[in-house]
Amino acid sequence: MNTDKLEEVKKLFTAHLENKGLRKTGERYAILEEIYARSGHFDVEELYAGMKERGLQVSRATVYNTLDLLVEQGLVSKHQFGRNLAQYEKSYGYRQHDHVICTECHKVVEFCDPRIHGIQTMVGDLLNFHILHHSLNLYGICGDCRAKAEAAARQSNPS
């Protein structure tokens, strides 16, 4: 099943490369495989290190190049959660979701809300944009960090 999905994604990628007249190189497929073998978010360095560890040799420049292609096609999505470091994740066959980020501990939690799709459609029509994707981040303080903050306050200022 996981293998099936990988095959499916590879086919889509192949079609995209052919469409754009780009070469089907081993490196590009190796990167795609590594990405789909991962779960959750990762940055370029993690991906690069992961491949090296598995004995797959690619240069960082190729990783950046291929990620751009995949993002362009929509097989991978790119996030900028603050932290001057781009985060990526696979996005084919996974439900489109958004993120809540704790501004204290930087924990990231995912959620889905169908209303966003409606907003996307409406705004696209209104402003005459052909919307391809979106990114919604909610920033706040998670339950754990609030609990910690309250405990600390009680400590320094006991009622």
Next chain:
Amino acid sequence: MNTDKLEEVKKLFTAHLENKGLRKTGERYAILEEIYARSGHFDVEELYAGMKERGLQVSRATVYNTLDLLVEQGLVSKHQFGRNLAQYEKSYGYRQHDHVICTECHKVVEFCDPRIHGIQTMVGDLLNFHILHHSLNLYGICGDCRAKAEAAARQSNPS
């Protein structure tokens, strides 16, 4: 009226500095003024250059430091529209809005949608986060760029 708003923002900033036991330095207020004298988005370099031009001398390090404080307090908001360059804008007393970004020409258009507030509240309750702010970006191709693309297609492939 604009002056009133500036005074109001300064008072809020002062309160925040006092709350956190930080010093009320001339540089910090100078940066706040420069930001509220601007309209629209700007990056650190633009802000820094603008201040220099007006004869206000501050170091880049202080600009970064102060922007962090202001963002933390919510008087300024920070955006990462792709492009490895943080963009900022004043955000006190301005209607909370979101952005549509053209992936071709990088034009940015603003919009408001009340449903986002509902999503924010619901998700916060559901995941036990105290949500402070959000960032919604829609990415797509603007009308102008679509028109250009179509014209180019007609050129190379006339029916």
Next chain:
DNA sequence: CTCCATGCAAATTATTTGCATAGAC
């Protein structure tokens, strides 16, 4: 007077680019 905040420059880090070579077509 005590320390935090500033300014400057150096350091760090992510990403991009130039160029020679391998390899897809």
Next chain:
DNA sequence: GTCTATGCAAATAATTTGCATGGAG
């Protein structure tokens, strides 16, 4: 055989950090 994609290293760009000094408290 041609010409694009890769790999490497060097370049660039944004942001952070260390340390001496000035100035707020």
